[in-house]
Amino acid sequence: MKIATWNVNSLKVRLPHLLQWLADNPVDVLCLQETKLTDDKFPVADINAAGYQVVFSGQKTYNGVAILSKLPITDVVANNPRYEDAQQRILAATIDGMRIICAYVPNGQAVDSDKYAYKLAWLASLREWLADEMAAHPQLAILGDYNIAPADRDVHDPAEWEGQIHCSERERAALLALNELGLVDSFRMFEQADKSYSWWDYRQLAFRRNRGLRIDHILLSGALAARCTACAIDRAPRKWEQPSDHVPVVATLN
Numbered sequence: 001m002k003i004a005t006w007n008v009n010s011l012k013v014r015l016p017h018l019l020q021w022l023a024d025n026p027v028d029v030l031c032l033q034e035t036k037l038t039d040d041k042f043p044v045a046d047i048n049a050a051g052y053q054v055v056f057s058g059q060k061t062y063n064g065v066a067i068l069s070k071l072p073i074t075d076v077v078a079n080n081p082r083y084e085d086a087q088q089r090i091l092a093a094t095i096d097g098m099r100i101i102c103a104y105v106p107n108g109q110a111v112d113s114d115k116y117a118y119k120l121a122w123l124a125s126l127r128e129w130l131a132d133e134m135a136a137h138p139q140l141a142i143l144g145d146y147n148i149a150p151a152d153r154d155v156h157d158p159a160e161w162e163g164q165i166h167c168s169e170r171e172r173a174a175l176l177a178l179n180e181l182g183l184v185d186s187f188r189m190f191e192q193a194d195k196s197y198s199w200w201d202y203r204q205l206a207f208r209r210n211r212g213l214r215i216d217h218i219l220l221s222g223a224l225a226a227r228c229t230a231c232a233i234d235r236a237p238r239k240w241e242q243p244s245d246h247v248p249v250v251a252t253l254n
Contacts, residue, residue: 001253002027003100005143005216006237007199007246011035011064014244015043017237022050025234027250028070029095031102031143035064042066057088065091065102065144083125090126092133098224099137101130103144108165116165119147123174131181140221142183145199145246147215148175150185154214156195166213183219186231186251198233199246207238218251227253 004027008014011032022030030052035042037058047054047068057078058064065088067073075094079085089104103126108119134140148171152158161167179185187196197212206212220228230252238247 001029001096002250003029003031003141003143003218003253004248004250005031005033005102005145005218006248007033007104007145007216007244009034009036009244009246011037011043011066012041013242015046017240017243019046019050020240021234021237021248022052022068025248025250026051026070029100030068030248031091031100032066032068033064033102033104033145034062035066036061037064055091055093057091059086059088063088063104065089065104067091067093067095067100067102069093069095069100071096080122080125080129082129083122085122089122094137097139099133099140101133101140101142101144103142103146105144105146105148107147108171110165111163111168120170120174123171123177127174127177127181130178130183134181134183134221138221138223140183141218141224141251142178143218143249145215146175146217148172149213149215150175150188150217153194154197156197156211156213161213166215178219182222184222184225184228186218186220186225186228187214187233187249189225189228190231196233198249200238202245216246216249218249220251224253229254 056066109115198216
């Protein structure tokens with residue numbers, strides 16, 4: 001079984017990319033972030049035609065999350081019940097005995113801004129809720145755009161990014177707090193190439209120069225980590241015309 005995450009940065013724009021990628025990479029479960037669509041505009045028919053069931057929670061212009069699956073989807077929950085939030089950033093569902101959580105962590109904008117405080121509060125509440133979810137669902141995966149590079153090796157230029165958004169100490173500590181629940185970064189379970197990133201700015205030829213960050217992650221509970229045999233970043237879609245600034249991350253489970 002393969003599970004994946006991808007911040008598509010507007011599903012309306014990137015739908016052809018999504019359908020092409022699924023045709024080339026028929027994963028079993030795919031979590032999407034930044035769909036940027038109201039629910040009435042979601043392309044259900046196109047996704048069904050590609051062989052996937054789908055659940056989604058969206059809003060106009062910003063945010064929005066979705067879970068695509070080849071297998072039945074049950075017990076769907078939108079948003080974190082512990083945190084009142086008008087922004088559509090979390091979607092959870094049970095698929096083949098696994099609790100799959102799609103998460104779009106706030107960007108934070110700038111360290112010490114109001115949006116940064118919101119990000120930290122959002123992450124703290126996420127941790128509380130995840131503790132309950134993990135107790136109820138031993139086989140759990142939380143996939144998404146975390147907007148946090150866990151360590152300096154996940155940053156193209158650590159000195160340039162030191163203390164900045166995505167790389168600040170408090171953000172990294174909040175991500176570590178999720179790991180301390182027993183969640184494992186599937187990408188780091190395996191030997192990986194140096195300078196492996198999942199996001200590149202559109203400006204300054206960042207992708208061509210590989211000036212990126214690894215901020216898209218698949219975290220697995222211990223039970224699922226024991227089943228994980230591989231995890232990889234697929235850079236190919238970043239080379240396509242009008243790409244998302246993020247690329248898919250795929251984990252393989254036995």
